[in-house]
Amino acid sequence: MADTLSVVIVGAGLAGANAALEVGRRAPDAHVTLIGREAHLPYQRPPLSKGFLRGSEPFEDAFVAPREAYERLGIELLLGRTAVKLEADAKRIRLDGDEVISYDRALFATGGRKRHLRFPGAEREGVFDLRTVEDSKRIQAAARPGARAVVIGLGFIGCEVAASLRMLGVDVTAIDPGPAPLARVLGLEVGGVIAALHRSHGVQLELGDGVERIEGGRRVERVVTRSGRQFECDFVVAGIGIDPDVDLLRAAGARISNGVEVDEYCRTSLPDVYAAGDIADHAHPLFGRIRVEHYNNAEMQGRSAAASLLDQGVPYDYVHSFWSDQYDQTLEYVGFAATWETTTVEGSLSDRDFIVRYFRRGKLLAAAAMGRGGDPASEEPGELKDIANQIHAAGGPEV
Secondary structure, X not given: OOOOOEEEEEOOOHHHHHHHHHHHHHOOOOEEEEXXXXXXXXXXXXXXXXXXXXXXXXXXHHEOOOHHHHHHOOOEEEEOXXXXXXXXXXXXXXXXXXXXXXOOEEEEOOOEEEOOOOOOOOOOEOEEEOOOHHHHHHHHHHOOOOOEEEEEOOOHHHHHHHHHHHHOOOEXXXXXXXXXXXXXXXXXXXXXXXXXXXXXXXXXXXXXXXXXXXXXXXXXXXXXXXXXXXXXXXXXXXXXXXXXXXXXHHHOOOOEEOEEEEOOOOEOOOOOEEEXXXXXXXXXXXXXXXXXXXXXXXXXXXXXXXXXXXXXXXXXXXXXXXXXXXXXXXXXXXXXXXXXXXXXXEEEOOOOEEEEEEEEOOEEEEEEEEOOOOOOOOOOOOHHHHHHHHHHHHOOOOO
């Protein structure tokens, strides 16, 4: 590999930044360019719904690395810039302003685009979503004690925002069409624990219902549900997820399914183009083809893709894990179970001290826990780390 290897990374979030730093460490003679749409240094997004939103953590604490780390490794940062076209045959990336950058290897880690609310009134002032630090600042400014908020969607972001708003003294109503928060991912047993946790902190949960429209004048005044219920509010926060930002890759002819398809080395179907993080629909040796939108995956897959594009890679077989902080509780999850047949419960759901294991055809796929401590992504011993090892030892995906 030539000493002048040019690596261009599009997307300066957690996956892209970790990839850039990893290339810089592994190949100090390579020229690494990191392109990011936001003007900020690359930062972690989890604090936006938690500590940063509550004002307890400064934004700088969320940086993936200080500016000096990029400078020390010779990484060129093009922040506040947008890639507008991938010319895969010519191995070039065109930026806004018609600047063109050539590459030997390219990595796309463009993350996700916010889904837009599609019901009437969503354009009113005081209707927020959450993806960037500016979004979090706008919510924070509205979250004065005694204000009334409606949170739409009780996935991880919705649950964490609802918790943070209650901790700031905001009156919160949360609406979700499911039978329990996070039921699709965690099932009714753990979803019921999350529901009880929020109710114990004063959140009014409206489950099995959806939003019909948002009413008001220039600014939001109330949310009307499909069942006809009305909730007066001062602001709304929508936590309805993201869509993988794969437009440039699709236009260039990459194979797209649930994201951009990559193999176990993070290679797309385009020559010398790799992908990692939220956009990567990756071939996992344990779980089959999956796409994961969580911190640990973005961090670790970014590093794995960096090694692969330097021809130093190994198959990416990380046993996925994530966590969610809500109030004074931390939910930990390890493995991957899109569907399951049976569960077992160890400990007490009502005491929020448990491990729930998820099985299909008798095979352990995943586990969720509260009150057990430990980090399954670390090398330190613990119950969830043991479960991660068991999942890994069980071998590849079912046919």
